[in-house]
Amino acid sequence: MSTPTLATPPPAPGAPLTKKALTADHPTWCPGCGDFAVLASFYKVLEKLNYPQEKIVTFAGIGCSSRFPYFVNTHGGHYIHGRSLPFAAGISLGRDDLHVFVFGGDGDGFSIGGNHLVHTARKNPRMTYVIMDNSVYGLTKKQTSPTSPIGFKSKTDPWGAYDQPINPMRTLINSGATFVARSHATQVNHMVDMMLRAANHDGFSVVEILSECVEFFEGAFDGAVPRKGGAWQTIELKKNDGSPEDAARHDPTDEVAAFKLASEPWPGKFGVFYENKARPTKNALEQKLIANTREKTKNASDLELLSKTFARMR
């Protein structure tokens, strides 16, 4: 939980961040859309984190889910389709004092944005990415997405989808993201817990939330909803207490174990798949580089530095 780079002081006591303060435009989502619950949970997360409001940034790409920033009263924006991660990396690296959250859909994140996800992950900038996976393209009205299951009938696969879907947890674990978790939009407490842990992680943290599109893929995630006859199984994390039960628990620092867990059959488990607290963030590495370099140049002023450079060109 200790994140030394999160340098922002908490707001003055007596002025905690409230849901009211955080609420912006009324969501334009369809009634019943899973994304409402994600939004509600995110408000709770921010209330708990209680960062200074002006230091929070909420960014997104394009899609139903990517409308998120309009509904949260923080600094933020709505970028182009699939490219929000490198944008957000720029925010985070350039402004280490901010708390950067990125929201998006499965199409935005795994289709057009899939490469940025992998490369942002391996750079490990400090920020939190929440993917609202509805296994369909919502905003463009029902085309196959990279997480649509084989057989899903969409406007671009009227006979059912053919292409093998990607496995988000496996992809994230492999990519180098240092915190990888999975949740479900019907489980508010679990979502809050996962997003909170992600936010407190010092690095690139990702939470994938299964969030139903009631308009174009109803019932997609019932398999994990007990009241719809599904199985809700959470991941128990190792306590390292030497107890016999502990052997069966998941070690989130073990990539291979995480990969195996992620390979379990649908609907799989929910919780923290992977966490790596050892790898330094790109924020920290770049700051260290700056510090080292400036030490070597004896903290010369910008003018001194550039003047010396020109002097060398005489």
Added chain:
Amino acid sequence: MSTPTLATPPPAPGAPLTKKALTADHPTWCPGCGDFAVLASFYKVLEKLNYPQEKIVTFAGIGCSSRFPYFVNTHGGHYIHGRSLPFAAGISLGRDDLHVFVFGGDGDGFSIGGNHLVHTARKNPRMTYVIMDNSVYGLTKKQTSPTSPIGFKSKTDPWGAYDQPINPMRTLINSGATFVARSHATQVNHMVDMMLRAANHDGFSVVEILSECVEFFEGAFDGAVPRKGGAWQTIELKKNDGSPEDAARHDPTDEVAAFKLASEPWPGKFGVFYENKARPTKNALEQKLIANTREKTKNASDLELLSKTFARMR
């Protein structure tokens, strides 16, 4: 080895494909570049496969390695940076009678082209992709590549690279490629073996070959070269002969085992990491769809089909 979709008949006996026939422009690579050995091995592979020359296609993106098609006397081309895989998928899907080979570098394939790799893999078009990984950008003269190790000094990381490199084998295994192998440009027989198996695989097959850039990253792969004091370890594949030795051998159909193998420390092992003969190719799936649909429309002619459509719009 049986590849029912490889419908091309072998050439008339007496006209086998020779290295001479396959040789085109003299390579413009630097003397000593690892890519020469890959080219020589590829000639051998084509000689063994002995496909009709006009049915072979060699394509590539941009990079030193991507100059490959100019040096092979087959149909082929030189596309733009990082996008050769979707291009080649178009060739393969549109022309199921061809043998499509794609060549490229680590920058072309894992950096700018990283998303196409993943999505082409999950579609599983029938073709073979050979990545000549030199862990550096050769053509643009020594910038960090996504496989450059941490600490590698390049023009864009004068103090040594910071970002965690990607692990090609893990990435490929996770992506859904149905044949994944690794080789080394100093091991001609091994390269030939791997490329041959890849070519005979009915699906999207990938061989990553460590191929040294003598100009900008000398000695990068000495760790796997015995005469340079390195360790050359190949993967022994399970024979399923029930013998006790067999238990320790690698089962290439086991994704988790392959992932684990791929996670071994540098230089790791060489050989076939993963192979999936069960998953149908996109070529086959689309042809089946066509067959089913045309059966339903009773093989109506194009004119009949379109006329009916217009009749419905009256």
Added chain:
Amino acid sequence: MVSPNTPGPQDAARSSADTPSVPDVVIRLAGNSQDGIQAVGGFLARLAGRSDQEVMTYMTIPSTISGGPSIFQVRMGSGEILSSGDRADVLVAFYQHSYESHRSSLRPGGVLLYDSDHVKPDPDDKTVTAVGVPMTSATVEAVGGSSKEKGKNIYVLGLIARMFDLDIPKLTQLIKERFGGKNEDIVRNALLAFDAGYAYPAENLRYRLEKAAPPAPGARPQVTTDGNSALAYGLLAGGVRYGAAYPITPWSSIMETLRTELPKYGGIFVQCEDEIAAISTALGFSYGGNLAITGSSGPGLSLKMEALGWATMAEMPLIVVNIQRGGPSTGMPTNIEQSDLMQAIYGSHGDAPRVVLAPQDVEDCFYIAIEACRIARQFSTPVIILSDQALATRIEAFAEPDLPKLMIEAKPDLSPREATFKPYPLDQLQRHAPPGSVMGSGKYPTVTGLEHDELGHPTASPALHMKMTAKRRDKIKAVADNYTAPEVFGDEAGDALLIGWGCTYGPIREAVGRLRGAGVKVGQLQIRHVHPLDHGLEQIFARYKKIIVVEINDEGLYGYGQLATLLRARYANPAITSITKTDGLTYKVSEIFERVAQQLELADTTFGMRKQSILAMPARG
């Protein structure tokens, strides 16, 4: 109560001679996107098509995800219908917000049909005939409890059918065709709702749409469809069997149609991970010898610019469709704009000439697709088709194309190539040799984006780069030699030539009609060949005092729309100016008329405008 679907003698009142007869009528349905008003509009349009009438529709799509206020407007009748109508003769208002937002679109003397269960119109508003009908409750009553208000739209269709004495057998047939695939109950409920609407007693609301002239003997029957469908089927007729794309509004429906249709024709359509992969896959198909298509809307087109340059350099045929929408950036995805023209021509780095075409109406979407296929193949070049959101979603009726004459069958040319074959000869047009073709020389060709010699080898030779650049340019110039001469409508010389491209065709033509009525000498020229331009324009331009380009984009830094910029650059003719707007809507005829009238300093900028609804003409109570 008379129900058209209950057996019995036909309603005698139907052909009553005292029913006022109107040449054409504009009906605007205003509700929410969930209300199925598009279906009603679609039925009316199809009916018009089947009745040899002309029809044009116009719709808005709510920009919020969960739907919301939306309209569907249909103009149908016997005259030449070139626009969907500036204002409506009938407004059907489902909700109070529909009434409030759209009351002003109703012409004085028009008819306001409102759902009295939801709407309270202004009681003091006497300029229109307001008729309240309990649409919601009457539907529930007619259909029965369970289906709630579903069917309200069909109830309204019944109302309109009675009001304009529409052809009931044809309409019920259409309803049956539409819902036939679903279960029996649905068809039955729909017909119940229709009958109830038809039976609603509003005897003084009776008009007769003039019958269209009977079709000439042997004339082709009319078909009714939207621009995106026409374009998709045009590609099929042009021999396109392969394609790849990524979804985006309003392009997606073309890819959905092709994905569904192509397997029947033995073809393949691939949904890719993004637009770059899509154009690449399409180019791979083309390289394989099968001319392929990719497409998108604005943002997706921007992503295709690099690969498009490759297609020019490697001389690879390709069809690229851009269904333009409001820009820049994500802009206004469900609105019309014509602001991607310069990008289509100049959007790639380097000198990368390519062909750009723009269809002028729904019918032309079909024909221009075929033309694009011919050009792409003949000149081995990428061809961009610039359609737009308005054409894409608008429904029109037109004569069924003569498919046996039009259809192109195209197989890869895998014939062996002569030993003298050069992939990139300087002195002639050449199509590439797709893989599978045996090379007589024994040398297999490499297609490439690097500058190359005639054999495809990379070169940095100054002389060759110069010659190859010229060759690629001259090739595209030569495309214009094959064009049929552009046609001028209206006056062949005079005060002004109005130039348009794309969906502005109809409104400009109507405006030209009115302008000529007002006594000015005006011609119209619609530019379908955007790049290269038709030969001979300079001579045509010389006959007019003003050349006014009417387009839906911004006037730019220097005061000219995008096509006007292009024409001024080519002809350096200061008489070329433009009329532009960027409100996300198609031009009304009156907007064009007014702005041209101002430029021509006409006294009356409303001349010829229908100030009263046609329904009011035979003065009624």
Added chain:
Amino acid sequence: MVSPNTPGPQDAARSSADTPSVPDVVIRLAGNSQDGIQAVGGFLARLAGRSDQEVMTYMTIPSTISGGPSIFQVRMGSGEILSSGDRADVLVAFYQHSYESHRSSLRPGGVLLYDSDHVKPDPDDKTVTAVGVPMTSATVEAVGGSSKEKGKNIYVLGLIARMFDLDIPKLTQLIKERFGGKNEDIVRNALLAFDAGYAYPAENLRYRLEKAAPPAPGARPQVTTDGNSALAYGLLAGGVRYGAAYPITPWSSIMETLRTELPKYGGIFVQCEDEIAAISTALGFSYGGNLAITGSSGPGLSLKMEALGWATMAEMPLIVVNIQRGGPSTGMPTNIEQSDLMQAIYGSHGDAPRVVLAPQDVEDCFYIAIEACRIARQFSTPVIILSDQALATRIEAFAEPDLPKLMIEAKPDLSPREATFKPYPLDQLQRHAPPGSVMGSGKYPTVTGLEHDELGHPTASPALHMKMTAKRRDKIKAVADNYTAPEVFGDEAGDALLIGWGCTYGPIREAVGRLRGAGVKVGQLQIRHVHPLDHGLEQIFARYKKIIVVEINDEGLYGYGQLATLLRARYANPAITSITKTDGLTYKVSEIFERVAQQLELADTTFGMRKQSILAMPARG
């Protein structure tokens, strides 16, 4: 043998009065890229810079990976040096192929210095002074066995130093600075090679480069560098501290410089996975309140088009550098071309206006970068800098910039915003409020690529889209109000105005000098502000009979280069034509002169051309 580095009295012959004196000289070194000829050229250029002389260099880069034939040409002297010289006075040929390819570049009367170990010149060629020197063996002898021919380049430097009586202390100082970081042996070997070359007995090859006028008292010292370095340091001076990019030739050296320099300034440069990620990361930096830079060359620029449109829509400041190269597609990566101008202006979908600037020489690369930073910040807009391969790699000497006056210090403006703050007001310029700024209204702003109202909420309102589009356009128009008036060189009115942009500045200026010498009235105007254009051009154009735009791109479908197209579109002035070429090389002065002379129908199209080498002038044996 006299060695300049052995202690002893200075060579008395050096200032001998009978040594012919020349104002400037063009030396072409022709060898392979591995021979270090660029280093020699670099030393000569730096020396000229340190001697208050003018200098301009020109080099070719082999297009094959493994290197190959390459040249480095340096023109140095006391006059105004505006081009690297059409032809050479001295040709140093390392190999037979160097001799054969470049013999024709040597002016009659010039000096051919060839490596007699490798080259056999044509014995019948009497028009030049051919001097064979055993460069290879003499170097091996001087330096000793192990290092082989390494040092041959420095040996040649010694030869040239003696030949032109160059300043030895300065040169040896430069050699020491260059190799100083490496081990002692290297410096020693280099000096040994230099001394050996200097000592080579070729007594009749002696010239004296005229001394430059001594610098005015208080004048700034000269610095010597290439265009990409000048641009990178200009960005630093302009306050850019963050950036992101992907490598590509010839852009890469800017990102490499910035990656190395920025940490010293507390900044960050990120190498991204591709150009789309790069512009996105840069926009993220800018959004954070720190104006950032991204850049690339042709293909990479094409990939940035979508995000660039977002920057216009969201009104985000950004610097985008394009080092143009031969196109289209991968084209000719190591050659010059100016063919990305239209893309820079029009390459994104929608009406997405942005600022485009073009530096005219190496010095200007520095100043235009600062100007770009000012504009980007002041107008909250993306600014594209169009440089090119020739400027990027060319070395020039210019007065050291007055950094204390020029440097911009820029920190994010995180001040609290008034309650009335609107992110997108219609009636004023606004810079966005970066995160960290407290909003007085309590409402935090959303930056967006959707059309929006003044508060940043998405809207599909026709009126707002129209107004916002106009606002974005008028903002970019207003940029021109701040420009200093464009300067005309040469005749203020007359027969022709030559217009150029980018690297053509120097050659056009020399050509104008010659044209005026030939008696025609010619002016020059170099367009640094490509979009928006400077005010007042129309009035200037009106003073000339012909407006001839000289550019390095194709004449296009309609016969005009890209800038000419733009100017014709704006002014519809048929007097505007262009001279274009696409051979991948910079203009020679004589090319411009000839083609303008043809257009002006001059009798002598070679007037003023130096037909003999300056070295031949004082007739010698």
